Amino acid sequence: MAPSTSTTFDCIASHIHIVRIRSERGTFRIESDPNDDITSLKSKIARQLKLSDSIRILISNDPKPSTATPISDLVGKTLDQLEVRCKHSSNGMCDYCMPLEPYDLKYLAEKGIKHMSFHSYLCKIRKEFNKNSRNARFIPPLEEPDFRVKENCSGGHAPWPEGICTSCQPGAITLQPQSFRMVDHVEFSSPSHIEDFINYWRSTGLQRFGYMYGRYEPYPDVPLGIKAVVEAIYEPPQEGEVDGISLTLPWNEEKTIDDAADACGLTKVGMIYTDLTDDETGQGKVICKRHINSYFLSSQECCYAAAMQSRYFNPTRYSPTGKFGSKFVTCIVSGNKDGGVDVSAYQVSNTCVAMVTADFVEASVDPGIVRVKESTNQRYVPEVFYKYKNEYGLEVQESAKPCFPVEYFLVNVTHGFPFKPNPLFTSSDAFPIENRDKLGKQDLKTLRRHLAIDRGGSKLITAVSNFHVLAYIKQLNQLDDDEFSQLVKLAISHIEADAFALVEMPGWQKLLALIESGQEARKWSCQRCTFDNPLSASVCQICEYLKE
Amino acid sequence: MMAYGPYDDFEYGMQQNPNRGFSETYRCYSVAMMPGNERPIANFGGKIFLPPSALAKLASLNISYPMLFELNNSNKQRHSHAGVLEFIAEEGRAYLPHWMMQTLLLEPGDLVEIKNADLQLGSYVKIQPQTPDFLDISDPKAVLENALRNFSTLTKGDVIQISYNEKIYEIMVLEVKPKLDPYQEHPPSDGVSIVETDLEVDFAPPLGYVEPKPLPKRQQTMADKVKIDYTPSTHTLFHGSGQRLNGKAVKEGDSDSTVKSGEKSAPPALNLPFGKLFFGYKIIPLSDKKTTNADEENDKLFAGSGQTLRTRKRNQDRAPSTSSAIASSSSS
Numbered sequence: 059m060a061p062s063t064s065t066t067f068d069c070i071a072s073h074i075h076i077v078r079i080r081s082e083r084g085t086f087r088i089e090s091d092p093n094d095d096i097t098s099l100k101s102k103i104a105r106q107l108k109l110s111d112s113i114r115i116l117i118s119n120d121p122k123p124s125t126a127t128p129i130s131d132l133v134g135k136t137l138d139q140l141e142v143r144c145k146h147s148s149n150g151m152c153d154y155c156m157p158l159e160p161y162d163l164k165y166l167a168e169k170g171i172k173h174m175s176f177h178s179y180l181c182k183i184r185k186e187f188n189k190n191s192r193n194a195r196f197i198p199p200l201e202e203p204d205f206r207v208k209e210n211c212s213g214g215h216a217p218w219p220e221g222i223c224t225s226c227q228p229g230a231i232t233l234q235p236q237s238f239r240m241v242d243h244v245e246f247s248s249p250s251h252i253e254d255f256i257n258y259w260r261s262t263g264l265q266r267f268g269y270m271y272g273r274y275e276p277y278p279d280v281p282l283g284i285k286a287v288v289e290a291i292y293e294p295p296q297e298g299e300v301d302g303i304s305l306t307l308p309w310n311e312e313k314t315i316d317d318a319a320d321a322c323g324l325t326k327v328g329m330i331y332t333d334l335t336d337d338e339t340g341q342g343k344v345i346c347k348r349h350i351n352s353y354f355l356s357s358q359e360c361c362y363a364a365a366m367q368s369r370y371f372n373p374t375r376y377s378p379t380g381k382f383g384s385k386f387v388t389c390i391v392s393g394n395k396d397g398g399v400d401v402s403a404y405q406v407s408n409t410c411v412a413m414v415t416a417d418f419v420e421a422s423v424d425p426g427i428v429r430v431k432e433s434t435n436q437r438y439v440p441e442v443f444y445k446y447k448n449e450y451g452l453e454v455q456e457s458a459k460p461c462f463p464v465e466y467f468l469v470n471v472t473h474g475f476p477f478k479p480n481p482l483f484t485s486s487d488a489f490p491i492e493n494r495d496k497l498g499k500q501d502l503k504t505l506r507r508h509l510a511i512d513r514g515g516s517k518l519i520t521a522v523s524n525f526h527v528l529a530y531i532k533q534l535n536q537l538d539d540d541e542f543s544q545l546v547k548l549a550i551s552h553i554e555a556d557a558f559a560l561v562e563m564p565g566w567q568k569l570l571a572l573i574e575s576g577q578e579a580r581k582w583s584c585q586r587c588t589f590d591n592p593l594s595a596s597v598c599q600i601c602e603y604l605k606e
Numbered sequence: 607m608m609a610y611g612p613y614d615d616f617e618y619g620m621q622q623n624p625n626r627g628f629s630e631t632y633r634c635y636s637v638a639m640m641p642g643n644e645r646p647i648a649n650f651g652g653k654i655f656l657p658p659s660a661l662a663k664l665a666s667l668n669i670s671y672p673m674l675f676e677l678n679n680s681n682k683q684r685h686s687h688a689g690v691l692e693f694i695a696e697e698g699r700a701y702l703p704h705w706m707m708q709t710l711l712l713e714p715g716d717l718v719e720i721k722n723a724d725l726q727l728g729s730y731v732k733i734q735p736q737t738p739d740f741l742d743i744s745d746p747k748a749v750l751e752n753a754l755r756n757f758s759t760l761t762k763g764d765v766i767q768i769s770y771n772e773k774i775y776e777i778m779v780l781e782v783k784p785k786l787d788p789y790q791e792h793p794p795s796d797g798v799s800i801v802e803t804d805l806e807v808d809f810a811p812p813l814g815y816v817e818p819k820p821l822p823k824r825q826q827t828m829a830d831k832v833k834i835d836y837t838p839s840t841h842t843l844f845h846g847s848g849q850r851l852n853g854k855a856v857k858e859g860d861s862d863s864t865v866k867s868g869e870k871s872a873p874p875a876l877n878l879p880f881g882k883l884f885f886g887y888k889i890i891p892l893s894d895k896k897t898t899n900a901d902e903e904n905d906k907l908f909a910g911s912g913q914t915l916r917t918r919k920r921n922q923d924r925a926p927s928t929s930s931a932i933a934s935s936s937s938s
Contacts, residue, residue, distance in 0.1 A: 265883075265885065267883065299826070299827060299828045300827050300828075300886075301827045301828050301829055301884065301885050301886030302827070302828030302829075302832075302882065302883055302884040302885055302886060303882070303883045304828075304881065304882045305881035305882070306881075307880070307881045331883060333885040335889075345889060346891075346892050347885075347887075347889050347890075349892040350892075351890055351892060351893060352889075352890040352892075353887075356884075356885075356887065357876075358876055358878060358883070358884055359883060362880070362883060365880065395892055420875050420876075420877060421875065421876045421877070421878070422872065422873040422874065422875055422876055423834050423873050423874050423875075423876045423887075424873035424887075425887045427872070427873050429872055429873075429875055460872035461872040461873065
């Protein structure tokens with residue numbers, strides 16, 4: 059053993075956390091809490107060995123002073139983190155140091171993660187799959203549920219509905235909560251997105267719907283997790299009501315907006331809508347409608363979300379159809395139990411999507427209940443069951459016909475805001491949000507004011523950094539693709555050189571000319587009935603209201 | 607129709623020429639107490655019955671027509687005006703409509719002083735129905751025209767009664783304005799004659815009338831448009847009713863006679879077109895663990911611990927727990 063000035067010892071942290079010290083002064087046992095800081099161990103050792111300066115204690119996996127680390131370097135760590143358990147070489151692995159599988163249920167439960175991430179699920183499925191199959195060929199392990207009767211059945215019978223056999227009819231469905239989720243987290247890059255969105259409700263009392271544009275990123279808080287980062291909320295044409303929303307379909311500009319988002323590197327990551335009702339106490343609180351005793355996502359919203367998810371599917375090569383699930387999230391702005399306005403995010407399960415696609419579930423007037431439709435010539439409805447714990451705590455299976463609770467479809471998605479917001483679009487100046495005619499229209503006049511063209515476009519660099527402005531400019535259709543991507547580059551980078559490059563471009567000049575001439579000013583819209591009159595008319599042709 | 611001259615004389619010459627004035631005191635009774643046929647119209651009018659002697663006296667005087675009288679209850683300092691219907695009352699008596707008795711605070715048999723009066727034609731009157739149900743009359747103008755035909759005067763402060771559709775309506779006269787003659791100085795008077803004149807009638811809100819609050823403007827909701835039917839589609843398995851051999855009727859809802867349907871009842875479907883979202887469901891308030899509280903209370907119903915007669919078994923039950931305690935103490 060080393061001289062008393064530098065005591066070396068091996069320590070074995072057993073399960074009851076006793077550190078044994080062998081030294082020239084004898085063998086000692088020190089009890090230590092595995093979660094205590096290493097400094098407490100240091101002081102205990104120093105007391106036991108009657109060392110005057112504990113700085114010189116070295117700590118190591120094996121009793122060789124050359125590989126030992128001074129204990130003062132390990133301050134801040136706990137005994138558990140020292141990995142003193144492994145006695146093998148660095149290229150070996152034992153039970154202690156083997157990494158956890160990403161789908162480790164114990165770990166997920168510890169971290170409060172309700173659903174494993176899609177890629178963890180994929181790992182799990184692949185592992186099980188590879189264990190069973192000895193086939194060297196790659197076989198996609200995922201299978202999308204499909205509850206429709208298979209076409210072109212080789213069973214040698216008349217095609218459905220005249221004939222059906224066990225190979226072409228869908229099997230019985232047992233509903234159970236989905237163990238994984240396609241998106242783990244929704245991150246709003248800035249709280250102002252939500253603020254702007256619910257301002258519509260604040261000023262009109264009507265509900266609002268919007269598509270969330272953003273991108274998918276890794277989410278480190280969940281093993282192999284994915285988060286959707288929302289950078290903008292675009293509000294399509296719609297008619298809001300106190301207790302509902304009707305989207306104006308078809309939405310003709312959808313492709314243009316998607317292209318504009320694509321140029322910014324964004325896609326539709328989901329939808330968001332408000333379901334807010336003032337509680338009329340005058341304290342600015344809202345009624346908490348969605349809670350444990352009522353519902354979180356109504357059956358009607360589930361069906362809608364399922365239709366949207368099947369539209370925005372997730373491409374993957376691990377499924378024979380080339381797609382599996384969807385990363386389209388549904389966010390609801392509603393009252394929480396304290397009466398505050400809060401966001402909650404959900405997805406519906408792949409089973410739900412398949413059932414809605416096969417058209418055998420429908421919404422009911424009870425928001426927490428989904429109805430199963432009857433079999434007809436057009437659709438074959440297999441047996442549907444669901445399992446639940448009854449009042450005696452027993453797991454029982456019950457037929458889901460004619461109806462079952464909507465909870466079997468729901469997948470929770472967490473949401474939040476970043477600690478240090480770093481949104482893509484930083485413009486702080488307000489530009490009217492699209493399709494909000496009640497609160498201000500988007501037109502060339504407002505664009506002119508927003509870009510401050512009168513003052514030589516001095517605010518250009520900051521002003522264009524707003525998705526609503528970009529989408530409006532895109533809709534004016536004056537910039538070609540290169541010019542628009544230059545505009546987007548400026549909107550994201552805020553570099554003066556980009557602004558100069560943009561201003562040089564002919565499309566931008568064309569746009570400025572359009573704004574200057576105010577082509578839309580050939581018409582004037584009546585203040586009362588909004589009819590677009592020719593410039594020559596001094597009174598409205600419809601309601602004879604005087605031109606302003 | 608109206609003579610100016612006598613009026614001046616009336617004003618200044620009444621003291622000098624007592625013949626010109628009619629002033630008598632009678633015992634008054636309600637019209638209802640008159641002998642002979644019942645005269646319901648007389649009770650809802652503004653005219654009184656006087657004895658024949660009054661006619662004789664009036665005829666001898668040079669008074670203006672129509673004959674109008676001022677009625678005075680000097681005890682209570684009340685006065686009103688009236689016309690005369692007939693001179694058929696017993697001597698010493700006058701019969702007054704019931705409302706007039708009330709207005710003058712007269713009891714049957716009280717003395718009332720009746721003087722002849724000369725009133726201006728009225729131009730304006732403001733009245734106030736005493737009950738809100740007057741507003742239920744569909745054509746108040748015709749009703750009033752018809753009812754006031756029985757009146758010859760209106761006096762401020764009168765609460766007149768009119769009968770319409772087997773209902774009696776009380777109306778208070780709040781204000782009267784005579785037709786002003788610019789060439790004529792008028793004595794201050796609170797009564798007007800309403801015989802053969804056009805009268806402008808103004809209504810004050812009836813007593814006890816509450817202005818109906820305008821209903822708060824309700825925004826049209828989606829729930830109105832989609833017309834949700836919340837009634838569950840229940841279908842009973844066995845329709846019809848039971849029969850009993852003894853002929854008695856089968857009780858409705860007898861638990862033995864109804865067969866419970868094994869199927870669950872489903873709420874009706876809500877089919878909205880794609881692109882519509884609906885939130886107008888019934889709001890269920892968030893209750894803070896009410897159900898669990900009820901469960902706890904149920905648990906408390908049977909407090910206390912169990913007992914067993916076989917002591918051996920209890921020892922066995924206890925044994926593992928002590929050993930585990932030892933184990934844990936040894937491990938720590």
